[in-house]
Amino acid sequence: MLIADNQKKILTLLADGEFHSGAELAEALGMSRSAVWKHLNGLDALGIRYAAVSGKGYRLSHPIELLHGDGILAALGSERRALVSRLEIHDQIDSTNTYLSRLARQNAPSGHVCLAERQIAGKGRRGRQWVSPYGSNILLSILWRFQQGPAAISALSLAVGVAVIRALRRLGVGNAGLKWPNDIFSEGKKLGGILIEVAGENEGPCHAVTGLGLNLFLPEEEAGSIEQPWTDLNRIAGGRPVGRNRLAGELIDQILPVLAGFERTGLAAYLDEWREYDCLRGEWASVFIGTQQFDGTLEGIDVQGFLLMRDAEDRLRAFASGEVSFRRPYP
Template identity: 40%
Template sequence: MSTRAEILRLMSDGAFHSGTDLGKKLGITRAAVCKNVHHLAQSGLEIHRVTGRGYKLDTPLTLLDHSRLLKLLGKSATEIRDRLHLLDEVDSTNRYLSEHVVANADINGTVCISETQLSGRGRRGRSWVATPYCNLMLSMAWRFPGGPGLVSGLSLAAGVALLHALEEYGVSGAGLKWPNDVLWDNRKLAGLLVDVQGEAAGPTLVILGVGINGHISQPDAAHIDQPWVDLQGITGKTTDRNRLSALVMLHLLDMFQLFADKGFAPFREEWQKRHLFHGRRVRLIQGDREFSGTAEGIDETGGLVIRHARNRKVFHSGEVSLRLVRA
């Protein structure tokens, strides 16, 4: 663990810690403490400094812990133990898996989780804003023997799995927005990003990225251009990211295994029931074009079916931005 991470671990309780005490515990100078705290603050964490009292995080946090994660995974820990990559900092968890595990023969269920993500991606080229050490940035890899066409609808199946994980964590009232978002009170709580690599005949490598807002600091919130919410705002408590991570991993493993066996079909009905925009007037933005109509459901591949007058049109993920038509 880096010095910066060690300082953060000591400060994670949200109490004041003097530079002298932190330095003694870690065997470094007060100047080194000050330098590392400054870097932590620059990363997006809100840290208060009070003369005579020391440093204090604006909100307590739970650091990711490899041993606790394995314990929380229970029986599944055996199959994932050597496939769990827990990082302090990375440009992108999806990119990390793509670069480091793509050649592995037994890749299924390989996971990368990072405390800090420098270049996280959302859909349609957007950046994913996440306060370091406060949110969940997780990616899981899976290789399918067939071509890319056989994984149509996987991102929607993953949305159902993510919703189950959040509900088991204790979040109620969340729903899905086609194709890759989880909303709570019409505000974005989580999102998914699927990277697919493969030839037409297969095999196909899928790297699924998950981002969940645990706590977004005020400086980071200023960079988000849509309504959002975080778990701390919903529950009023510090997010237990180890428990949340374990739940997400367990539900994604189940999802991948069922999808590999039966495809999207087992997930289609529940996804439609959980779609917050179902039966509502929507507006789809596709480049410079717009299409308005009523969201009727999804087809067997996960494409969104929109009806306008007597016409029905199917849209596929990655092409459009979906918004409600306000009365």
């Protein structure tokens, strides 16, 4: 279901989170009050909650900031803006990663950026669904082409994680870190995740679609299906508003140069910084690879980006992939 033009206009009017009367909305949109009411009823399907109070009118449960291309591009420096070949914003899409993967097969160039107000088939690692109501979070994917094969960019998600933390710190969010291999965490809870999908020749040209989902505002009722502790920027920023367009722009501004330069620099350029942001080091945890479970104390990552774990027998293991789980309850 695509959002109707009149629904988008109503959302734009209600975006400030204040009350607006039915008469005011009807006049602004040139329609009857009953037509306004019908359009409002359709917002539930988008995960948008609103209140209707007699004598006051209608108000969204929380203010939203709809995405706008000019507002996003304004946050990019001129050199980074030159790396953007195209910027698309979708009201609703299956998945920004899936969309760009389709375009990549049609020879779309590097720097194609896709954002969405809502995904209906958003993807996380291992096939998990990414939960996000309309107009509330960051759903971002960027296509980039590389001359070397997939093995040369195997640690790309770690470098992109560094770029995400840089962007958050530029916006004053200092209490976020990285959980190997591709999660953004804050105080033991998941704030976002990175999903990179690579296709191409084993030893030749390939492309990568880098997807980022970042929680800006995630209502409790929408997060019921999430199977792990989670948080959002609304909570960790102490109620200080984080502009959604500026956040999207800062993220793109930091991620693009990582993608453009990774074949030249590799992980080495980001290794020390990643270790600084590592929120797992020193934790007793389990690593799951299929049905196998390995327990021990995590000791960061090596120069290849492999996770290091020291077990109870003082053996040091290195993991190229796997699912990490803390062995103690989150605080």
